[in-house]
Amino acid sequence: MLSNTRVDKVGVEERVARFQTRSIKNEAKKQGLHMVLNMIDLTTLEGKDTPGKVQQMCYKAQHLHDVHPGLPTVAAVCVYPSMVAVARKALGNSSVKIASVSTAFPSGQSTREIKLSDTKFAVDQGADEIDMVISRGKFLEGEYNFVFDEIAAIKEACGKARLKVILETGELCTLDHVRMASEIAIHAGADFIKTSTGKIQPAATMQVTYTMLMAIKDYYDQTGIMIGMKPAGGISTAKLALHNLVMVKEILGNQWLTNEWFRFGASSLANDVLMQLMKTESGLYQSPDYFSID
Amino acid sequence: MAKKNTTNSQTEWNYAASPESTSHIRLEKKYQLFINNEWVAPSSKKYFPTINPATEDVLAEIAWANDADVDLAVKAARKAYTEVWSKMSGAERGKYIYRIARMMQERAREFAVIESLDSGKPIRESRDVDVPLACNHFFYYAGWADKLEYAMPHKKPEALGVAGQIIPWNFPLLMAAWKIAPALAAGNTVVLKPAETTSLTALKLAEIIKDAGLPPGVVNIVTGYGDTGAAIVNHPDVDKIAFTGSTTVGKIIQRAVAGTHKKTTLELGGKSANIIFDDAPIDQAVEGIINGIFFNQGHVCCAGSRLFVQENVADLVIRKLKARMESLYVGDPLDKNTDIGAINSKEQLDTINKYIKIGKAEGAEIYQSDCSIPSKGFFCKPTLFTGVSQSHVITQEEIFGPVLTIQTFRTIDEVIQKANNTPYGLAAGVWTDKGSRIFNLTTKLRAGVVWANTYNKFDPVSPFGGYKESGIGREGGVHGLSAYLK
Numbered sequence: 201m202l203s204n205t206r207v208d209k210v211g212v213e214e215r216v217a218r219f220q221t222r223s224i225k226n227e228a229k230k231q232g233l234h235m236v237l238n239m240i241d242l243t244t245l246e247g248k249d250t251p252g253k254v255q256q257m258c259y260k261a262q263h264l265h266d267v268h269p270g271l272p273t274v275a276a277v278c279v280y281p282s283m284v285a286v287a288r289k290a291l292g293n294s295s296v297k298i299a300s301v302s303t304a305f306p307s308g309q310s311t312r313e314i315k316l317s318d319t320k321f322a323v324d325q326g327a328d329e330i331d332m333v334i335s336r337g338k339f340l341e342g343e344y345n346f347v348f349d350e351i352a353a354i355k356e357a358c359g360k361a362r363l364k365v366i367l368e369t370g371e372l373c374t375l376d377h378v379r380m381a382s383e384i385a386i387h388a389g390a391d392f393i394k395t396s397t398g399k400i401q402p403a404a405t406m407q408v409t410y411t412m413l414m415a416i417k418d419y420y421d422q423t424g425i426m427i428g429m430k431p432a433g434g435i436s437t438a439k440l441a442l443h444n445l446v447m448v449k450e451i452l453g454n455q456w457l458t459n460e461w462f463r464f465g466a467s468s469l470a471n472d473v474l475m476q477l478m479k480t481e482s483g484l485y486q487s488p489d490y491f492s493i494d
Numbered sequence: 495m496a497k498k499n500t501t502n503s504q505t506e507w508n509y510a511a512s513p514e515s516t517s518h519i520r521l522e523k524k525y526q527l528f529i530n531n532e533w534v535a536p537s538s539k540k541y542f543p544t545i546n547p548a549t550e551d552v553l554a555e556i557a558w559a560n561d562a563d564v565d566l567a568v569k570a571a572r573k574a575y576t577e578v579w580s581k582m583s584g585a586e587r588g589k590y591i592y593r594i595a596r597m598m599q600e601r602a603r604e605f606a607v608i609e610s611l612d613s614g615k616p617i618r619e620s621r622d623v624d625v626p627l628a629c630n631h632f633f634y635y636a637g638w639a640d641k642l643e644y645a646m647p648h649k650k651p652e653a654l655g656v657a658g659q660i661i662p663w664n665f666p667l668l669m670a671a672w673k674i675a676p677a678l679a680a681g682n683t684v685v686l687k688p689a690e691t692t693s694l695t696a697l698k699l700a701e702i703i704k705d706a707g708l709p710p711g712v713v714n715i716v717t718g719y720g721d722t723g724a725a726i727v728n729h730p731d732v733d734k735i736a737f738t739g740s741t742t743v744g745k746i747i748q749r750a751v752a753g754t755h756k757k758t759t760l761e762l763g764g765k766s767a768n769i770i771f772d773d774a775p776i777d778q779a780v781e782g783i784i785n786g787i788f789f790n791q792g793h794v795c796c797a798g799s800r801l802f803v804q805e806n807v808a809d810l811v812i813r814k815l816k817a818r819m820e821s822l823y824v825g826d827p828l829d830k831n832t833d834i835g836a837i838n839s840k841e842q843l844d845t846i847n848k849y850i851k852i853g854k855a856e857g858a859e860i861y862q863s864d865c866s867i868p869s870k871g872f873f874c875k876p877t878l879f880t881g882v883s884q885s886h887v888i889t890q891e892e893i894f895g896p897v898l899t900i901q902t903f904r905t906i907d908e909v910i911q912k913a914n915n916t917p918y919g920l921a922a923g924v925w926t927d928k929g930s931r932i933f934n935l936t937t938k939l940r941a942g943v944v945w946a947n948t949y950n951k952f953d954p955v956s957p958f959g960g961y962k963e964s965g966i967g968r969e970g971g972v973h974g975l976s977a978y979l980k
Binding site: 205206207208210211212214215221222223224225226227228229231232235414421445449450451454457 | 506507508509510511512618622773774775776777778779781782813821830831927947948
């Protein structure tokens with residue numbers, strides 16, 4: 201089932217550098233920045249999260265910068281399972297989705313039972329999307345069937361919720377591993393594959409995202425089934441976000457350029473994008489103090 | 495609280511035009527010959543236009559040197575050699591070469607824009623490849639100028655004298671750097687002729703040579719057509735001919751210098767094999783194929799123009815290759831997003847189209863990317879031919895354009911035989927995950943350069959040159975230095 205596709209790191213670095221030389225200007229930049237905003241999973245995943253912080257973030261998710269009309273909302277908010285109910289209440293019937301991490305996030309060092317109940321709890325609380333972590337230890341041991349079975353079991357527990365599978369690529373060491381883990385996740389039922397938890401460095405490098413996009417591309421070519429992609433962690437500037445979109449466009453095509461198929465997991469990206477957007481209008485950078493920090 | 499909809503109804507996202515500005519460049523309307531650090535009108539009184547191949551607009555008028563002009567240039571070079579340059583210490587020569595390198599870097603943007611205007615190559619390449627590499631050649635050889643005895647142990651290295659250098663239109667500035675830098679470092683003086691379609695960056699380099707205060711006559715640049723080149727080759731007081739260009743002209747030069755004291759290096763054509771094994775990192779190999787044949791519109795002597803794919807991955811590779819071709823942007827060379835620019839001249843476009851016609855007539859299956867190309871200027875869509883054999887003209891002859899032929903193979907012996915079954919031998923690419931196979935092939939492929947899991951990598955430190963009809967001698971590295979020493 202696995203394709204045994206090899207990935208050459210040097211070649212990937214060169215390819216990624218090519219995407220980064222794309223020059224995105226004028227209308228293309230404006231349109232791209234709007235897309236980026238609309239693809240963000242606005243995230244808070246800290247031990248010190250409070251209901252108040254989550255409520256504030258949910259408001260920001262729908263009101264990115266109200267002084268500027270015509271901006272989209274973000275795609276989703278991303279929280280711990282314990283905060284899903286708070287987010288549900290704060291978002292009401294908004295179309296902003298709620299994503300919840302689960303499966304003993306971020307390390308995944310727990311039992312199958314606990315991971316399943318963690319997932320079911322988040323879904324019951326009202327999560328639309330589940331961001332699970334794979335068992336990296338098992339993967340590195342070569343226990344690929346274990347990893348596959350676990351993803352499949354969580355997928356079942358998700359019910360109608362869409363499943364994002366976090367590979368935590370910063371712990372997989374090589375791009376060959378990233379490729380293999382991507383294939384395992386896709387075949388086991390992932391709706392999305394996601395690079396990182398944001399707790400480990402390096403996170404969503406363009407090299408890793410490129411490798412995962414190629415796995416999605418190959419699967420689509422073979423089956424016609426679209427899989428979503430979510431780089432998360434480390435994308436905090438509009439420029440880097442646009443380079444990611446360039447990569448998606450040139451590998452997978454325009455049909456992937458919606459928040460149904462592509463997301464950014466980020467906490468500080470939105471304000472940089474807003475700042476760049478305002479600059480495209482006025483020609484000047486505004487002070488960061490003009491942008492709310494929720 | 496107002497709720498907004500997240501639905502993103504976007505359909506197409508296309509890059510807006512992003513042209514590099516030309517406002518900062520300085521071009522004269524008319525260029526004279528550069529002899530003795532002076533701009534000299536040609537005694538022929540003749541000038542020819544140089545055009546922008548992407549728009550067919552005239553950029554400038556260029557002087558056309560005749561025999562008398564070349565004689566003047568050679569005399570200037572001889573005088574500079576005898577009276578100044580051969581007496582100067584290596585360390586002093588090195589300082590001048592370093593100065594040229596630094597001044598080129600300072601004016602890199604201007605060089606890149608002019609190179610793209612005059613040659614048709616995308617600004618992405620002139621900015622990121624041609625100009626930085628040209629600077630690096632000067633930096634590299636500047637370092638050798640005072641260390642020649644270390645480069646040639648147990649010898650007493652001596653300069654040859656006056657070097658006549660004739661360069662092609664595919665990498666105008668870079669080829670000038672490849673030729674001038676080692677010649678000067680080794681203590682020679684130079685008469686250089688750029689190609690008639692791409693004289694401008696060499697003439698801009700002349701400005702730098704003057705500004706850098708090089709002694710008059712050390713570097714002379716004479717522009718013109720083939721007859722100007724012939725005048726250099728046939729001049730009795732030239733000690734060395736360095737030529738990069740077609741094999742046809744290379745053979746003419748070889749005949750002309752036979753029986754003379756002139757030392758030659760020839761860097762000629764190629765029909766290089768790019769070989770993909772089934773265990774290769776396929777997506778990176780596809781990038782290597784793209785880079786191998788579409789870099790600089792395929793105007794590359796070492797272009798990987800013959801692709802060999804192991805049969806069990808052939809369908810996959812060809813499918814991925816076609817998909818990747820669709821994401822290449824063909825058009826305005828000055829747009830920063832352009833991947834493939836303009837064909838250098840109408841003449842070359844006609845040659846490429848002639849071969850495409852031959853390929854079709856030979857029964858090969860053609861595939862061209864679906865891109866649109868500008869109606870004005872000289873452009874060619876990226877092109878593949880499948881269903882070809884070693885007997886097809888399009889797999890035998892150098893096309894020098896964005897045209898790739900694809901053959902499949904089953905065994906390693908078969909592919910080695912086919913890769914070597916050509917009068918050329920400039921370069922080859924091998925794509926495999928297996929280290930031992932790479933070493934096996936590097937010993938058996940008769941090519942001057944063999945790249946493993948990459949293609950078209952250039953560095954001043956690395957020697958470059960061909961087997962068989964791809965050339966004589968090596969340029970680059972220490973080897974490139976010895977071509978200019980006794």
